Amino acid sequence: MAARLLLLLLPFLVVLLVPPAAAANFTCRASGRAARCQALVGYTARNATNLAGVMALFQIRSFRSLLAANGLDLSTPRSRLVPAGSTLRVRFSCSCSAGRGASAHRPLYRVVAGDNLDSIARNVFDGLVTYQEIAVANNISDPSLIQIGQEVYIPLPCSCDEVEGHPVVHYAHLVAAGSSVSGIAEEFGTTEETLMSLNGITDPKTLQAGQVLDVPLRVCSSAISNASLDSGLLVSNGSYILTANNCVRCSCSSSSWELNCSPTQGISSSVCPVATCGALSLGNSSSTGCESTTCAYAGYTNSTSFNILANLTTQSLCNTAGAPAPQPSGGFSLWVEAQSSYPLLLYVSLAMALLGWGS
Numbered sequence: 001m002a003a004r005l006l007l008l009l010l011p012f013l014v015v016l017l018v019p020p021a022a023a024a025n026f027t028c029r030a031s032g033r034a035a036r037c038q039a040l041v042g043y044t045a046r047n048a049t050n051l052a053g054v055m056a057l058f059q060i061r062s063f064r065s066l067l068a069a070n071g072l073d074l075s076t077p078r079s080r081l082v083p084a085g086s087t088l089r090v091r092f093s094c095s096c097s098a099g100r101g102a103s104a105h106r107p108l109y110r111v112v113a114g115d116n117l118d119s120i121a122r123n124v125f126d127g128l129v130t131y132q133e134i135a136v137a138n139n140i141s142d143p144s145l146i147q148i149g150q151e152v153y154i155p156l157p158c159s160c161d162e163v164e165g166h167p168v169v170h171y172a173h174l175v176a177a178g179s180s181v182s183g184i185a186e187e188f189g190t191t192e193e194t195l196m197s198l199n200g201i202t203d204p205k206t207l208q209a210g211q212v213l214d215v216p217l218r219v220c221s222s223a224i225s226n227a228s229l230d231s232g233l234l235v236s237n238g239s240y241i242l243t244a245n246n247c248v249r250c251s252c253s254s255s256s257w258e259l260n261c262s263p264t265q266g267i268s269s270s271v272c273p274v275a276t277c278g279a280l281s282l283g284n285s286s287s288t289g290c291e292s293t294t295c296a297y298a299g300y301t302n303s304t305s306f307n308i309l310a311n312l313t314t315q316s317l318c319n320t321a322g323a324p325a326p327q328p329s330g331g332f333s334l335w336v337e338a339q340s341s342y343p344l345l346l347y348v349s350l351a352m353a354l355l356g357w358g359s
Contacts, residue, residue: 025133026170026214027198028094028101028159036104037232039094039158040069040217041172044087044126052078057124058090059107065091068240068249074266089239094158094170101170102137103156111150117143125154127174127210157212163198168216169236177209188215189237189254220252222259223311228299235259244300244308247272248282258315261297275308282310290318 028035043054051066055078060066067076069091082088095104109120117131117140135143137155146152159170173184181204185192196204198214217236224231230243233250240251242264250261262283263272275282277295285294291314298309 025100025102025155026157026159026172027099028096028161029099030096030160033232034160035096037094037158037160038091038234039101039103039156039160039170039172040089040091040236041128041156041158042087042174043090043128044174045082045084046123046126048084049082050078051076051080051082054082054088054090057107057109058092060090060092064242064246068242071239074264089171092156092158094160096160101157101159103154103158105153107154107156108151109154111146111148111152113148115146115148117146117152120152120154125156128156128172128212129154157214159214163194163216167219167234169219169234171215171217171236173213173215175207175209175211175213179207179209180204181207184213184215189218190216218257220257220259222250222261223296223313224259224299225309227301228309229302230299233259244297245272245302245306247308248275248297248300250297256315258313259297273306273308275310277310277312280312282308287317290316292317 030037043058045054051063054060055063055066063078064074066072066088067074069089072080092106093104094101109124111120117134121127121129121131121134131143133155134140134152138152140146140152157172161170162168171188173188175184181195181201182192185195192204194216195201195213198216201207219234219236222233224233233241233243235241235250235252237252237254240249242249243261247264247267248261249264250259253260260283263275263281275295275297280286280293280295282295282297285292287293294313294315295310296313298311300306300308
């Protein structure tokens with residue numbers, strides 16, 4: 001009986017004792033202006049916190065940026081609860097150098113009593129980095145020698161590279177126990193082959209819980225001019241971005257894959273110049289027969305004066321053949337089920353299989 005009980009518990013013990021897989025730096029070969037971009041990480045809160053706590057941890061300078069990355073209304077308070085086990089997208093500036101991408105000089109974490117680099121990597125930043133990566137980024141020769149009050153830079157993984165010839169937003173996704181490459185690809189609207197190629201995976205069966213995957217999120221096309229100060233604006237499905245000094249809100253719709261931009265509600269008209277296309281205001285449309293005409297956002301300039309640009313774009317309403325299929329939003333939510341449930345589900349499944357085998 002004791003041997004049978006040990007056999008049943010063995011899978012659960014293995015799940016608990018196996019350390020998380022190492023978080024690999026993301027490849028980034030972009031150069032020049034393209035070597036800087038906006039990227040995303042998925043942060044899963046180990047303990048209940050609030051949006052202000054997440055903002056402080058990742059040193060997000062704009063609270064609106066955190067709301068936008070998660071598709072939350074701008075009226076959402078900083079005190080909004082983030083339950084333990086829920087996942088938030090964190091947008092940050094990515095910088096590429098020597099073929100690798102990492103967050104640009106932020107976040108900085110101040111060491112407190114009881115900390116070591118491994119606990120900071122695993123427990124504070126959810127395994128998005130390893131203690132070795134923190135040590136290298138901070139020129140720490142002995143990871144055991146850190147001081148209370150010392151600030152250490154956390155090199156979040158990221159990339160600015162195009163994928164298969166298309167611009168994307170790179171999202172650092174922490175693999176949960178029980179996940180598969182095919183399942184992750186389906187969840188985020190990409191292919192298994194693309195994920196494997198991008199992450200150097202030769203066998204999908206080698207995917208490990210705690211591994212950090214570079215997931216390319218498809219972005220909406222736009223009418224933004226190359227001369228605009230935000231010409232490289234990339235917005236993925238399920239999120240929005242405030243641009244043009246916060247005067248314009250741009251979101252990505254998976255139904256049309258066209259960037260939808262309109263004046264930001266709640267921003268004073270005395271601060272933001274009005275953009276129009278003749279009789280149409282920015283973001284408004286008119287339809288005639290099979291055509292829809294939209295006053296689309298085309299960027300902004302600020303050399304001599306602050307101006308918001310707009311151009312008329314036309315879309316066919318009658319011929320929708322060949323339109324791309326909608327991409328899932330990625331499952332981002334403040335209320336997703338805690339990832340800690342996966343090891344238990346795995347244990348139960350294995351235990352039931354062993355009971356059937358031994359009967």
